[in-house]
Amino acid sequence: xxxxxxxxxxxxxxxxxxxxxxxxxxxxxxxxxxxxxxxxxxxxxxxxxxxxxxxxxxxxxxxxxxxxxxxxxxxxxxxxxxxxxxxxxxxxxxxxxxxxxxxxxxxxxxxxxxxxxxxxxxxxxxxxxxxxxxxxxxxxxxxxxxxxxxxxxxxxxxxxxxxxxxxxxxxxxxxxxxxxxxxxxxxxxxxxxxxxxxxxxxxxxxxxxxxxxxxxxxxxxxxxxxxxxxxxxxxxxxxxxxxxxxxxxxxxxxxxxxxxxxxxxxxxxxxxxxxxxxxxxxxxxxxxxxxxxxxxxxxxxxxxxxxxxxxxxxxxxxxxxxxxxxxxxxxxxxxxxx
Numbered sequence: 001x002x003x004x005x006x007x008x009x010x011x012x013x014x015x016x017x018x019x020x021x022x023x024x025x026x027x028x029x030x031x032x033x034x035x036x037x038x039x040x041x042x043x044x045x046x047x048x049x050x051x052x053x054x055x056x057x058x059x060x061x062x063x064x065x066x067x068x069x070x071x072x073x074x075x076x077x078x079x080x081x082x083x084x085x086x087x088x089x090x091x092x093x094x095x096x097x098x099x100x101x102x103x104x105x106x107x108x109x110x111x112x113x114x115x116x117x118x119x120x121x122x123x124x125x126x127x128x129x130x131x132x133x134x135x136x137x138x139x140x141x142x143x144x145x146x147x148x149x150x151x152x153x154x155x156x157x158x159x160x161x162x163x164x165x166x167x168x169x170x171x172x173x174x175x176x177x178x179x180x181x182x183x184x185x186x187x188x189x190x191x192x193x194x195x196x197x198x199x200x201x202x203x204x205x206x207x208x209x210x211x212x213x214x215x216x217x218x219x220x221x222x223x224x225x226x227x228x229x230x231x232x233x234x235x236x237x238x239x240x241x242x243x244x245x246x247x248x249x250x251x252x253x254x255x256x257x258x259x260x261x262x263x264x265x266x267x268x269x270x271x272x273x274x275x276x277x278x279x280x281x282x283x284x285x286x287x288x289x290x291x292x293x294x295x296x297x298x299x300x301x302x303x304x305x306x307x308x309x310x311x312x313x314x315x316x317x318x319x320x321x322x323x324x325x326x327x328x329x330x331x332x333x334x335x336x337x338x
Contacts, residue, residue, distance in 0.1 A: 191335065291335075
């Protein structure tokens with residue numbers, strides 16, 4: 001499908017014989033049609049280094065996988081539905097006409113309960129963090145344990161591939177930020193070499209699990225019982241990670257919102273349910289993982305800046321990139337003085 005088809009379907013299409021009258025939200029790999037009660041997620045026909053949605057068969061498989069995986073912790077995922085063109089009109093679900101694509105059908109949730117919106121409004125309370133910490137810990141405790149040897153090269157490249165964006169960073173962000181990238185790569189290489197034995201021990205002790213993989217505030221609704229959604233379905237290794245790396249993303253995200261107290265409180269409550277810190281070295285690993293998560297967010301924003309359509313969008317992603325790169329320096333300092 002094309003973006004124009006999705007936008008036309010949102011306005012003119014039907015679901016179960018009723019008009020959608022929806023609006024479209026977009027990510028770099030999907031479109032989501034939001035109606036009053038429903039959400040329909042459509043995967044873009046793209047092939048990237050870490051995913052392949054290039055064929056109708058692949059997109060259907062990944063839609064089914066998304067429902068299966070997210071149903072481990074969420075009741076908002078309902079089914080996979082076909083998208084059809086019937087007598088020139090767009091239709092989600094049903095029979096007849098030409099099969100065009102597939103969508104993940106979900107319950108529509110209130111955007112006012114989305115955690116990033118609540119953080120922006122300064123309305124996230126400790127009680128919500130406690131409930132979220134216990135929910136995440138419960139999920140982690142029951143998640144499948146994954147056993148595979150530590151791959152130093154993969155770990156090294158995951159951090160260091162931000163280097164490919166160095167020219168743009170020099171041009172748009174300045175040498176201060178390019179130096180952060182260069183220094184962090186040296187730092188990361190040294191850290192991974194020094195802690196490789198402990199990383200393997202954690203694998204042996206069962207801390208690598210099939211978890212969410214993308215646990216941050218934009219993928220959480222803070223109802224009385226928190227709702228997690230949108231885990232990584234398209235790349236198993238990105239989802240099968242150390243639980244420390246998983247919660248490091250959420251804690252880093254909170255700290256990027258200047259909510260260090262909430263980050264500490266979440267971690268304290270999580271550890272009451274799942275004691276995943278076995279020794280002092282694990283505390284350094286956790287800080288490293290926060291740095292790695294900030295690295296990835298910086299990289300995503302730099303890449304988004306290179307593709308910006310407007311100057312406003314460009315400036316936004318440049319400022320976000322700077323924020324995460326500066327956060328990386330804080331984490332590096334914490335470990336060096338640990």
